[in-house]
Amino acid sequence: MTDADLRTPSLRLPAGSGPWLRSRLRPSYRGLLIAFSSQLLAIPLFVVGVLSIAYMGLGIGIAAVPLVMSGVRAYAELQRRCAREWSGVDIPSPYRPQPEFARDLIGLWRRCRWLLTDPATWRDLLWLLLNAPVGLALGLLPAGLLVYALEGVLVAPWLGHVTWYGYGAIWPIDGLLDSVLVIVQGAILLPLGLAAGPWIIKGHALFTRWLLGPTRKAQLAVRVHRLTETRSDAVDASAAELRRIERDLHDGAQARLAALGMSLGMAEDLLKTDPEAAQQLLFEARKASGQALAELRDLVRGIHPPVLVERGLDGAVRALALSLPVPVDVTIELPGRPQAPVESAAYFAIAEALANVVKHSEAARALVQLHHAKGRLVMLVGDDGIGGADPGGGSGLRGIERRLGAFDGTIAVTSPPGGPTAVTMELPCELSSPKIWPSSETG
Amino acid sequence: MRVVIAEDLALLRDGLIRLLTAYEFEVVEAVDNGPSLLRALTTHKPDVAVVDVRLPPTFTDEGLQAALEARKRVPGLPVLVLSQHVEQLYARELLSDSRGGVGYLLKDRVMDVGQFVEAVRRVAGGGTALDPDVVSQLLARHAREEPLQALTPREREVLGLMAEGRSNAAIAGKLFITEKAISKHTNNIFGKLGLPPSEDDNRRVLAVIAYLNA
Numbered sequence: 001m002t003d004a005d006l007r008t009p010s011l012r013l014p015a016g017s018g019p020w021l022r023s024r025l026r027p028s029y030r031g032l033l034i035a036f037s038s039q040l041l042a043i044p045l046f047v048v049g050v051l052s053i054a055y056m057g058l059g060i061g062i063a064a065v066p067l068v069m070s071g072v073r074a075y076a077e078l079q080r081r082c083a084r085e086w087s088g089v090d091i092p093s094p095y096r097p098q099p100e101f102a103r104d105l106i107g108l109w110r111r112c113r114w115l116l117t118d119p120a121t122w123r124d125l126l127w128l129l130l131n132a133p134v135g136l137a138l139g140l141l142p143a144g145l146l147v148y149a150l151e152g153v154l155v156a157p158w159l160g161h162v163t164w165y166g167y168g169a170i171w172p173i174d175g176l177l178d179s180v181l182v183i184v185q186g187a188i189l190l191p192l193g194l195a196a197g198p199w200i201i202k203g204h205a206l207f208t209r210w211l212l213g214p215t216r217k218a219q220l221a222v223r224v225h226r227l228t229e230t231r232s233d234a235v236d237a238s239a240a241e242l243r244r245i246e247r248d249l250h251d252g253a254q255a256r257l258a259a260l261g262m263s264l265g266m267a268e269d270l271l272k273t274d275p276e277a278a279q280q281l282l283f284e285a286r287k288a289s290g291q292a293l294a295e296l297r298d299l300v301r302g303i304h305p306p307v308l309v310e311r312g313l314d315g316a317v318r319a320l321a322l323s324l325p326v327p328v329d330v331t332i333e334l335p336g337r338p339q340a341p342v343e344s345a346a347y348f349a350i351a352e353a354l355a356n357v358v359k360h361s362e363a364a365r366a367l368v369q370l371h372h373a374k375g376r377l378v379m380l381v382g383d384d385g386i387g388g389a390d391p392g393g394g395s396g397l398r399g400i401e402r403r404l405g406a407f408d409g410t411i412a413v414t415s416p417p418g419g420p421t422a423v424t425m426e427l428p429c430e431l432s433s434p435k436i437w438p439s440s441e442t443g
Numbered sequence: 444m445r446v447v448i449a450e451d452l453a454l455l456r457d458g459l460i461r462l463l464t465a466y467e468f469e470v471v472e473a474v475d476n477g478p479s480l481l482r483a484l485t486t487h488k489p490d491v492a493v494v495d496v497r498l499p500p501t502f503t504d505e506g507l508q509a510a511l512e513a514r515k516r517v518p519g520l521p522v523l524v525l526s527q528h529v530e531q532l533y534a535r536e537l538l539s540d541s542r543g544g545v546g547y548l549l550k551d552r553v554m555d556v557g558q559f560v561e562a563v564r565r566v567a568g569g570g571t572a573l574d575p576d577v578v579s580q581l582l583a584r585h586a587r588e589e590p591l592q593a594l595t596p597r598e599r600e601v602l603g604l605m606a607e608g609r610s611n612a613a614i615a616g617k618l619f620i621t622e623k624a625i626s627k628h629t630n631n632i633f634g635k636l637g638l639p640p641s642e643d644d645n646r647r648v649l650a651v652i653a654y655l656n657a
């Protein structure tokens with residue numbers, strides 16, 4: 001995920017509202033856009049694309065292919081977005097992830113190879129070609145239907161005297177009865193055309209998905225890539241975590257316990273000869289054991305907070321909220337408990353987001369909302385502070401991303417300068433049915 | 444004084460029994476799990492119970508739940524809850540019936556034997572014993588607000604000790620000043636926080652905690 005993904009959770013065009021007629025006519029002008037772009041953009045892009053590949057041998061192709069292909073991909077990306085925004089047809093990007101390329105000739109050559117070995121490139125080109133007729137036909141259809149319907153109502157009836165002209169099933173139009181039938185045909189066609197518009201646009205979106213969407217193989221490749229990435233993140237993170245725990249124990253509790261043992265041993269020796277010194281040593285020993293306990297407590301909290309074991313995510317988040325110096329509104333609707341690893345990842349993600357509120361936001365209030373919907377645990381941490389949260393500006397938010405990534409979870413941050421800040425996190429998971437506490441009623 | 448102890452680690456349980464016996468408590472029963480604790484509390488109705496939060500069989504907050512349930516059945520039953528970690532959430536739940544006779548301390552505090560025994564006695568007498576960690580978090584929560592800003596550093600210190608549940612005499616001893624000076628401080632604090640003055644130590648402590656918990 002890039003910074004841009006993190007900051008803009010959903011790039012949604014304003015949803016279809018406005019006057020009735022305008023929303024009815026929307027498929028028509030969308031269709032016209034599809035039709036025109038299929039001729040004016042897609043065909044030239046296809047031609048230039050094929051030419052640049054054909055001229056690879058001559059050298060200029062090597063320079064041209066990346067340039068042209070980025071144009072092709074931008075146009076394809078636009079079509080994917082239109083399919084999503086207009087018809088709700090989700091078309092994920094099928095491209096292989098881009099490696100780093102050197103800025104020299106060899107880098108350029110590698111870039112070409114990377115482009116040309118990606119099946120998605122060829123599917124893009126094929127789509128450009130096929131879209132020329134398909135886009136034109138489907139694109140013109142919604143507007144065409146309306147125009148033809150209107151013609152039947154408004155124009156055709158008065159053309160009875162033109163012998164080579166007809167309308168629909170009536171050919172040619174002869175006499176008053178025919179004229180009335182023409183009007184009836186037009187009047188029936190008009191609502192049908194209006195109703196068909198969105199479906200035609202959706203048909204085009206489905207056609208687009210067929211070629212511009214990832215193939216099953218590409219989907220798997222992307223998935224494997226992502227899993228490899230998150231797995232190595234998770235492995236790194238847990239190794240780093242173990243190192244930290246080892247260091248904390250080694251320099252902290254372990255050292256203190258050693259010192260404590262020493263103090264006790266010396267006190268034992270001095271007990272008879274110098275009781276006063278022995279008492280001082282015992283006092284120090286007690287202090288050292290207190291510090292060791294405090295350190296162990298912090299360490300345990302960092303590994304797995306006890307309250308999470310005792311009360312689950314619900315109680316742990318409430319307990320966390322109560323311990324902060326900023327008032328936090330907590331709303332939790334969870335009909336059960338996620339599995340322990342998910343619960344722990346969720347807890348630490350919320351804890352980091354809340355720590356940020358305390359550290360950076362200057363907020364007067366914060367809120368935490370948790371619920372479970374469509375197989376996902378959805379977590380929102382918001383504050384009314386100064387905003388400007390930037391995942392690139394520290395390690396915490398990136399850490400959350402990695403932590404959640406190991407479970408296919410995501411994080412999105414919206415934090416305009418001046419606030420408010422909202423951190424939305426999602427984790428796919430199932431909830432187990434709630435536990436009944438066996439404690440209270442036996443007795 | 445009759446006391447029930449609930450602690451699942453034998454080492455700590457024996458330590459607590461030894462300690463409290465040495466200070467002339469009578470340990471009527473020492474249990475190691477939640478269900479037995481609830482039974483022991485409701486049958487013995489001890490003068491005070493010392494309870495570990497986490498107990499078998501679930502190893503969750505079984506001890507706390509049993510203590511809360513026991514206080515529901517025997518209102519005001521004095522309970523001192525010990526834990527490896529303290530949570531505002533648990534403190535709130537324990538204090539929610541505002542009857543007093545409640546303690547909530549880190550296990551570490553047992554090491555300071557004198558203070559610990561004092562806390563057990565205080566809880567048995569219907570008083571309160573809140574861990575300094577809980578209190579400092581409570582104070583931090585309100586630190587930015589008007590009334591608390593208006594307190595002098597000394598008054599804030601006194602407020603903290605009061606919230607831990609200590610009497611005027613105990614606070615005076617701890618800060619090395621006269622009891623009279625302390626009651627002047629407490630009067631000022633109650634004035635600035637807008638709380639009704641009260642001579643009763645326990646009631647005053649509960650008022651302060653209620654204020655901070657709001």
Ligand SMILES: Nc1ncnc2c1ncn2[C@@H]1O[C@H](COP(=O)(O)OP(=O)(O)O)[C@@H](O)[C@H]1O
Pocket residue numbers: 356357359360361362383385386387388389390391392393394395396397398421
């Ligand atoms: N809730 C917030 N309100 C305002 N700024 C924030 C908030 N959260 C994070 N930031 C800003 O974003 C940066 C990155 O946050 P983070 O990744 O958690 O790093 P860290 O907390 O370690 O500095 C912070 O340094 C801070 O400037």
Ligand SMILES: [Mg+2]
Pocket residue numbers: 352355356394395396397
């Ligand atoms: Mg941070």
